Amino acid sequence: MTEETMLALDGVTLAFGPKLIQRDISLEVRRGSIFAIMGGSGCGKSTLLKSMIGLLRPTTGRFSVQGEDYWAATPARRDVINHRFGVLFQSGALWSSMTLGENVALPMQMLTQLAPDTIRRMVELKLGFVGLSEAIDLMPSEISGGMRKRAGLARALSLDPDILFFDEPSAGLDPITSARLDDLILNLRDGLGATIVIVSHELPSLFRIADAGIFLDARSKTPIAHGSPAQLRDHCTDPQVHAFMTREREQGDNNP
CATH class of the missing domain: 3.40.50.300 (P-loop containing nucleotide triphosphate hydrolases)
Known part of the structure; x- marks a missing residue:
């Protein structure tokens, strides 16, 4: 610091x-x-x-x-x-009609000129950082609350905010999931x-x-x-x- x-x-x-x-x-x-x-x-x-x-x-x-x-x-x-700025809201605030990958991709699609294949690679990197690379095509309703928080964190990181x-x-x-989020x-x-x-x-x-x-x-x-x-x-x-x-x-x- x-x-x-x-x-x-x-x-x-x-x-x-x-x-x-x-x-x-x-x-x-x-x-x-x-x-x-x-x-x-x-x-x-x-x-x-x-x-x-x-x-x-x-x-x-x-x-x-x-x-x-x-x-x-x-x-x-x-x-x-x-x-x-990157923001993680209390509920995760994921779009329920989109997959995790689509949720993370949305800010890049709206605010950058990146090509679709580049966005896909960036999404994979962000989800990989929070340990959700294998959940890229799952819907928010298909994952746990802790996973939704991590997916929300991946979306908060989509534009590489400082x-x-x-x-x-x-x-x-729960305490274990909370501790893992603290580590992240x-x-x-x-x-x-x-x-x-x-x-x-x-x-x-x-x-x-x-x-x-x-x-x-x-x-x-x-x-x-x-x-x-x-x-x-x-x-x-x-x-x-x-x-x-x-x-x-x-x-x-x-x-x-």
Whole structure:
């Protein structure tokens, strides 16, 4: 990881009309880091992620990508920036009427001039990276939830983005499948040099992969802590943060 700032928010407020979601959000995501957006239910984690991928314009504040003001750019320039982003949505968001290969190929077909045989080879490479090369012609309904997450990850990689956004990638997965997905995410950072922003409430995954983060508070509607999950667990004195970051440990202590 370098000290280069890839993404930055400065004094951002997010709202839907009069409904305030979060205010005074400031953060920096360094190149090659895995940055976690943390907090309890309803605090605005996914809303913040949507804003960072260009789906929700902040009410106030600045969002920049490598120093370039995203919302001050022209729509054409924002499209160029968006092509640097890969997104894995919580459900995988695969097209149910398409095979896995067709799902992964779609961004390349829509946004590049690559020949069909080249696209096919690229699809095979992306699915191979996530361990699904033999499932290229299967439909989403024919595979498990964990495989659908991996297929969604392959599609997120289709345009070779250098910035990846994951919304609850481990949600609904068993511990073994979740750990395998964590390994894939670490490989993306270490092998491809990707910068990753992840929304998650899964503590084992957060402690294993995230090296920086922000904690959003639902009551005050402001960020109340910054740091890696381990730093927040071991050093943050805010009772809400402490309860969130130690909940599984305390549950384990109370089990007979």
